[in-house]
Amino acid sequence: MSRQERAAWLFAGPVLAAIAAMLVLPVALALLLGLTDYSIYALADLKNLRFVGLANFTELLATPLFWRALGNTALFAALGVPMAIGASLAAALLLHDATVRWKPLWRVALFAPYVTSVVATAIVWRFVLNTRFGLLNSALGAAGIGPVDWLGDPRASIPAILLFVTWKIFGYNMIVFTAALSAVPGELMEAARLDGASRWGRFRHVTLPAIGPTLLLAAVMSVAGFLQLFAEPYVMTMGGPAQSTVTVLYFMFDEGFRWWNLGQASATALILFVLILGVTAVQARIGRRYQWL
């Protein structure tokens, strides 16, 4: 080993050791746990622990609630990612406009929900979404739309939570997009305008390619985030009504920490991991096709 190599290992060593101890090892252990029937009986006496192979996975696939949780999560991601990114991009574009005044103030105001506690904001939103006295239903009522039982109707609960999540998180990507927008070359924009490109044309052919990589990053992060949705349904609805807002992570939490079926919870975690990996790989492929990566 050359001196340089030794120095490199010396610097990287502690980090690698930390990663191995805190990331690789627990993941490997969780994988092993997923092959056992670790339950509350095993917590009482380890002799009750059995190695069950893939039984946890076959049992999961036969559990209706797991499929329901998977479906709910897919719905959250499919609707939530475009909603959140669309809101972020729209807000960033509005703020980027030269005619907007007091930009820092707007930025802070729109970013504030992101850094506020989930629990506190969820409680406020529970009031906003209240069927009888809620602000949202009052506004809808003024527009002539009858009251919606946002958190009590199994069909309205997912949109209600999506509304809250979007409001909560769009500020972060808005800041990211604002940074990306400021890097769009002004002379290109100018040239496009002189050539007679419309507003939409300038956005489609100048802005979008320039912020493409940022958009991809935001999409990857948002998808991973939505697939791991937990705190919002936990605080707002506790998975209800009629388990219509149980997500995969919520299901895993319930199985693992509430009922202490760690074997099955680990198996769920593994499935979720594979899912996120798969979706991210697809996104990366799309990104490469448009030469954003």
Next chain:
Amino acid sequence: MCDLPPCPDGPFRQPALIALDRRTMLGGAAALTLTACARARESGALRFWATGYEGDYSPHLMVPFTAATGIEVETQSVPSTAAHEKFLTAFAGGVLPDVFMLPSGWVGEFAMIGAVAPVPSPALVADTLPAARAIAQVGGRDYAVPWAIAPQVQFYRRDLLGAAGYDAPPTDWAGWLRMGSALKGRRPGEFVFLALLNWPDTLFSMLYQAGATLLRDRDTRGNFRTDEAREAFAFYKSLFDEGLAPKVLSTEVQDPYAAFAQGRFAVWPSWPTLLLDLHRRAAELPRERWGVARLAGPNGPGPATMVANSLCVASTCERPAEAWALVRHLSSAASELRFQSLIGNLPARASAWDAPQMADPVLAPFAEQMRQPAIAPPVVEWERIQNEVQLVAERMVRGGLSIDEALAAIDTRIDRILAKRRALVEAGRIA
């Protein structure tokens, strides 16, 4: 009382929406809280956890204890909706407090996993109401000292019932329904009963009243496809079908007390601790406008759900003598009576019932109901089974399932939950 921040909940509750930077922030926050916890442990105070009003108000009981013994007690009030996982995680992580309060159904579970120490002296549980003591026993051995006993009863709006011609709610189901229709007829925009769709207590009271035996085969299988269970489910469903009870979850009702005071519903099956709200917020609902009665049963009052909170000492506690001294103090007749006047909780000590304050006529229905307790099957999965039953019942109420489909679905779910227990019973490893 100690003003340190609470120790972090075991599981990681925040979603990693934007994983990187949030994790960094949380890491910093966690480190801060950890140092605070370590400080609390070094200070030499006994740690005590309780849920609900018991947790909120127990510091009042600690003052005389600290004055008499010089032992500081650090109380933490744990939210009841997250208590089960918090206690289990604390046990797995080896950070259970010295003394903690367990609701009735959990004693067996925590005794089985070895989290609680058996009661060292019979003197600690002498003079306890038999129903409360039975709930705190596992296999004939005392694992907890009963602290309070809470039978489910109905609180009703005297004025609203009176306007419909009732002095008190009828004690049988048919009469209850008739009264419900009469009240609904007078005020169609409001409801009559409050039975939250994610709280199983009321449904289980109905099951016990109907005389259902909920498990079979040495408590290893569900037994819901019976006439008794069908009767209870049909009655439960009819409350919602006829618009007498709102189809709401606890997360939707921000302030049930205010709703009761405003007359949004007139009958509220609830617990003695509601007396605290009724007392504290008497300005919203004066004393003469409400009353208490036993829950209606199919043919008159019967056994109903009963919660008996018990005090346990952790098996890992390093100062058992001091911990048991605290339990003795908290469960003394004097402390229990003090708690009764503070939060409405009913004493589990038999002799405390002779005190003059217990002669208040408001407490009479509780005392009567207490003599007819319903004891849940002693399986460690009971908490989960109750949850699953309620989830299926919710789907039934919302029209997703018929009564028979719901009962069949419940048996399937219970059989699945009890699969591990069944295997262990068949192998002779547990009774």
